[in-house]
Amino acid sequence: MSGKQINTKMQEGAKEFQNLHNNSLVLSEDSILSEYFITxxxxxxxxxxxxxILLDKDSRVRMINQVFADYLGFSKKEIIGKPVLEVDKYSRFPYVFKTKKAEIAWKHTFENGHTAIVHRLPVLDENGEIKYGVGMVLFEDLHQFRDIIEKNKLLETELYLYKNQLKEMHGAKYSWDNIIGNSEKMSAAKFIGRRASQTNSNVLILGESGTGKELFAHAIHNDSVRNFSPFVKVNSAAIPSELLESELFGYEEGAFTGAKKGGKIGKFELANGGSIFLDEIGDMPLKMQAKLLRVLQEKEFERVGGNNIVKVDVRVIAATNKDLRQLIDEGKFREDLYYRLNVMTIEIPPLRERHGDIGELVSILLNKLSNQLGKYVSNISENAMEHLIGHSWPGNVRELENVLERAINLTDSDTILPVHLPIYLKQHTRRIVDGPIRPLKDIIEDTEKEALARCLEYTDGNKLQTAKLLEISRSSLYDKLEKYGIS
Structure with missing residues (x-):
């Protein structure tokens, strides 16, 4: 059958399916997967x-066409009515049903060893609940997929290059919606940031590592009149001092050994008309600070090895986690550059000063990490949340994200418990408000859960060895594992 014939058949099938689905709406709720419908x-x-393939809301196979049954190596009679995990133990449909989000063009290896590109589509009712699920195989093996890639290799390469050039030149990805928190200090920082975005003045963002300084820089650019112009990022601490000048301002051909033929434009030229984000500005060498000062004052510079003046219109957004005033006193930062940058200053509060934002941050980070890890974890126990709120968070939001990612990897359910949190975090938790001392029973249970989890991790899940190390019977170990929901 030709591609045109397949397309025609698919269109006819889709039209019939839509008519059937529309007509089925007048039937009872349970009749959507009735025998007539399946026929x-x-x-x-x-x-x-x-x-x-068609699944009901309980992930049971209600219909599969012959070509799919043949592909899986079973008869249709062997498949119909079974839970999908009994047909293919690697199926992700249960996860799709939990998240209620479609997976489009996913690479999937079936239990029989075949690898294919598939669609998984949850179908929801008017209340947003799962009604049924639809699965399709786009390419029955990766050879088909690779053939298409090879045939379009030139186009793919060009698109890849253009995409990366656009990403480098228009790299601002975040907006104010991505900055979570409504505590007093965070609200004040966002207020100043929004005001700064409406001007062309230079911005200095101050805050500890992990507080979200780069998020603010992205949001300021995206909310400004320069949002359709380039947004270029430079980490002053990550570039060797001897290369920083050529990286920022470019160089002419033959400027130094190894220089590219034709020279190279620098980050400031790339950012012309837009914004440049100079992260870790406190680590910039004094020599470069002098040249940066000239760019801020005169809006011009010379490339390395060149004599021509290059004029630019760039808005500078700088950030640092260091005390610039102290660096000035130590002779490590130019005072005149500080006052050039310090026009609109935004101080981002550390996480320990905005505990009221932790609940919202946890909820959003759990959703983000679940999607990244392919493991749906949406809840956190009250005791575990107390530990998070009571921690001082020296690593700020970045540390919180790492702690949650670790917890998701450790839990076997959809809930994070204290046992899944690092020991250091629980040992150094401080109470935010005065309250009654926790019952001794709860403290003992938390300690017992922690000991079980740590020992299982140490023995790579060997329960017999775990029981011996803890000096308890094997049956007692199983009882405790069941009690605390530890797998």
Missing amino acids: MMNKIFDPLPVPF
Whole structure:
């Protein structure tokens, strides 16, 4: 069957399916997967050479066309009515049903060893609840997929290059919506940031590592009149001092050994008309500070090895986690540069000064990390949250994200418990408000859970060895594991 014939069949099938689905709405809720409906689905999709499967809300297979059954190596009778994990233990449909989000063009290896590109689509009712799920195989093996990639290799390469150039030149990805927190200090920082975005003045962002200084820089650029112009990022501490000048201002051909033919433009030229984000400005060498000062004053510079003046219109957003006034006193930072940068100053509060934002941050980070890790964890126990709120967070939001990622990897349920948190975090927790001392029973249970989890981790899950190390019977170990929900 030709590609055109397949496309025609698919369109006819889709039209029939839509009519069938619309007509089924007048039936009872349970009749959506009735025998009549399944019979019609078989009539529509069995002739198609595209593997297709239909699941009910309990993840049981209600319909599969012949080509998909053949692909899996079973008869249709062996598949219909079974939970999808019994047909393919690697299926991600249970996770799709939990998240209620479609997975489009995913690479998937089936239990029989076949690797394919698949769609998984949850279908929701008017209340947002799962009604059924639809799966399709786009490419039955990766050879088909690779052939298409090879045929379009030149176009793909060009698109890749253009995409990376645009990403470098228009790299601002975040907005004010990405900055979480409504505590008094964070609200004040966002207020000043929004005001700064409406001007062309230079901005200096101060804050400890992990507080979100780069997020503010992105948001300021995206909310400014320069938002359609380049946003270029430079980490002053990450570039060797001997290369920093050529990186910022470019160089002419033959300027030094190893210089590219034709020279190279620098970050300031790339950012012309837009914004440049100079992170870790406190680590910039004094020699470079002098040249940067000239750019801020005169809006011009010379490339390394060149004599021509290059004029630029760039808005500078600088950030540092260091005390610039102290660096000035030590002779490590120019005072005149400080006053040039310190026009609009934003001080981002550390996480320990905005404990009221932790709950919202945890919720958003759990959702983000669950999607990244492919493991759905949406809840955190009250005791575990107390530990998070009571911690001083020297690493700020970055540390909180790392702690939550570790906890997601350790838990076997959809809930994070104190046992899944690092020991250092629980040992140094301080109470934010006065309250009654916790019952001794709760303290003992937390300690017991922590000991079990640590020992299992040490023995790589060997329960017999774990029981011996803890000097308890094996049956007692199993009882405790069941009690605390530890797998």
